[in-house]
Amino acid sequence: MKDIEISFFGPGIGECIVSHLGNNQWMIVDSCLDPSTRAPIALQYLNQKGVNVATDVKLFLISHWHDDHISGASEVLRACKSAKFVCSAALRCNEFVTLVSRYQSRSMMISSGVDEFAKIIGELESRSKSKKVIIGPDTWALADKRIFFLPNHGIEVFTLSPSDAALTHSFSSFAKLIPTLKSTKNRVIDLYPNHAAVCVWINLGKDLKILLGADLEVHREDSFGWKAIFTSNTRPAGKALVIKVPHHGSSNSYLKEIWTELIDPDPIAVITPFTKGEKPLPTDLDLKNIRQHSKRTYCTGSRTGGKHIKRDSSVEKTLKEFAKSHRVVTGKMGRVTVTFPDSANITGVQVSIQDPAHRL
Amino acid sequence: MYSPEEVRFDPGQVSEETQSQRQGERGKDTDRNVLWLGPPPFTLHKRTESSSISLVTGQREPDMELPNRIVVRLPFPPPTHRFKLLQQWEGELIEIKNEECTAILRDMSHPENPIEEITFSVAEISSSDISLAVPGSIFYLSIGYYDRIDGQRLRTASIRFRRLPAWTMSDFKRAEEEAEKIKGIFGLTKEIRSVERY
Numbered sequence: 001m002k003d004i005e006i007s008f009f010g011p012g013i014g015e016c017i018v019s020h021l022g023n024n025q026w027m028i029v030d031s032c033l034d035p036s037t038r039a040p041i042a043l044q045y046l047n048q049k050g051v052n053v054a055t056d057v058k059l060f061l062i063s064h065w066h067d068d069h070i071s072g073a074s075e076v077l078r079a080c081k082s083a084k085f086v087c088s089a090a091l092r093c094n095e096f097v098t099l100v101s102r103y104q105s106r107s108m109m110i111s112s113g114v115d116e117f118a119k120i121i122g123e124l125e126s127r128s129k130s131k132k133v134i135i136g137p138d139t140w141a142l143a144d145k146r147i148f149f150l151p152n153h154g155i156e157v158f159t160l161s162p163s164d165a166a167l168t169h170s171f172s173s174f175a176k177l178i179p180t181l182k183s184t185k186n187r188v189i190d191l192y193p194n195h196a197a198v199c200v201w202i203n204l205g206k207d208l209k210i211l212l213g214a215d216l217e218v219h220r221e222d223s224f225g226w227k228a229i230f231t232s233n234t235r236p237a238g239k240a241l242v243i244k245v246p247h248h249g250s251s252n253s254y255l256k257e258i259w260t261e262l263i264d265p266d267p268i269a270v271i272t273p274f275t276k277g278e279k280p281l282p283t284d285l286d287l288k289n290i291r292q293h294s295k296r297t298y299c300t301g302s303r304t305g306g307k308h309i310k311r312d313s314s315v316e317k318t319l320k321e322f323a324k325s326h327r328v329v330t331g332k333m334g335r336v337t338v339t340f341p342d343s344a345n346i347t348g349v350q351v352s353i354q355d356p357a358h359r360l
Numbered sequence: 361m362y363s364p365e366e367v368r369f370d371p372g373q374v375s376e377e378t379q380s381q382r383q384g385e386r387g388k389d390t391d392r393n394v395l396w397l398g399p400p401p402f403t404l405h406k407r408t409e410s411s412s413i414s415l416v417t418g419q420r421e422p423d424m425e426l427p428n429r430i431v432v433r434l435p436f437p438p439p440t441h442r443f444k445l446l447q448q449w450e451g452e453l454i455e456i457k458n459e460e461c462t463a464i465l466r467d468m469s470h471p472e473n474p475i476e477e478i479t480f481s482v483a484e485i486s487s488s489d490i491s492l493a494v495p496g497s498i499f500y501l502s503i504g505y506y507d508r509i510d511g512q513r514l515r516t517a518s519i520r521f522r523r524l525p526a527w528t529m530s531d532f533k534r535a536e537e538e539a540e541k542i543k544g545i546f547g548l549t550k551e552i553r554s555v556e557r558y
Contacts, residue, residue, distance in 0.1 A: 314505075
């Protein structure tokens, strides 16, 4: 198989990217569940394609530990036995370990990203036992680090973040989430913003480069987020033809210089929506920013959430009286797939979409 | 003999000691300080070794014939309503802003349904639950019919926050063992950890 494929999935909350790097080398970035089957979409998709996930998935990367990027990740890791597991180096600290271990010990709460990460650690422990040597994550992602290389095929994968400053900052951020004595055992809340998220650069040839923006945001300091990537002189060279727009297209993640210096003038941009919260992402203003750089912009799902659930009329009436707003946040699993006949032929690019994914 | 259900008395007549006994030692057969009911009009008595003392008048009544021991329960008010549940969700509070709460809902009545999001006024939360309403807290949202004893039916939506336990030292100690294991898997050796402290 010479063709290159990048498939983006996103049902409204959650995202996952499955990529064929060529020559039966597959890579998975993040994990989410198919709302209809509750199975990790990456495994479901690859199994449908007849890919042997145990041998052909070479790389599994978790960009950060939030629920919407990590659901079902432990199952993916278990199935992809020969995949290198990569996660942010920001997680390799006492603060994050304490956070995971404390929340892991309470089993009564609804699950969170921390719970899923605890399951991942369980998988890593199993790998260690079977190989009789301690195997943590195979690679700790850091700025400008090559994490995968196939010299004969010209395939390289780099991580562009987190920066050193983001790494240091994340330790104190994790510390703030650690529960204290006598505090209530509530669910752990997500850590924002996402300066420790792992942004990925895939180099598949002279003209074919892909940028996966994770949930990385822009910070006022040059040493954090997208400014750190832009100002870095050790990052891989070139301009990306395909971009997974960072942080669901939010204006917090928009840096003009990234679009002009790191991205091709006519890129294929894919957004995974985030339908939770006061302002579902991307907003119309966010789209305006993105569209000025890309005429080929796609979204993997509905920006407003899923279809209204029909209930008993008494329930509907009461809910209407009680709630100021109410909506379904997860919809059907949409998919945007970008394929190239091979890494040297970028003119033969094709984009296919699966409902409710759409072109913007 | 009169059954416990027939007993009526003013709880204010019972001393703190006897109230706590009644709650803490209900069903226990102890020799001392057992509650008794005197003869009609059913004043409460506390038995000592050879006599009983009226808890109302405080007077010793040595010759009173002690009745068989009975359990005294505070009278429960009769039910004034019945709740017929139509729909229930488990919610997780995400944000409280401008007197409005935003929460994620998971349908408990139909678990196959997708995740929903709701915004409602803080005023919908009862005063007994308001202190529990913080980001990350878990609640139940129930919609149903409230059938009153007088025959009235009200359609209501009610929010009840879960009374989750607090973190204890033993929770943390258990977690420490787990943390040591994870530190091993993450390669956080003792040397590295001691350097991190500086």
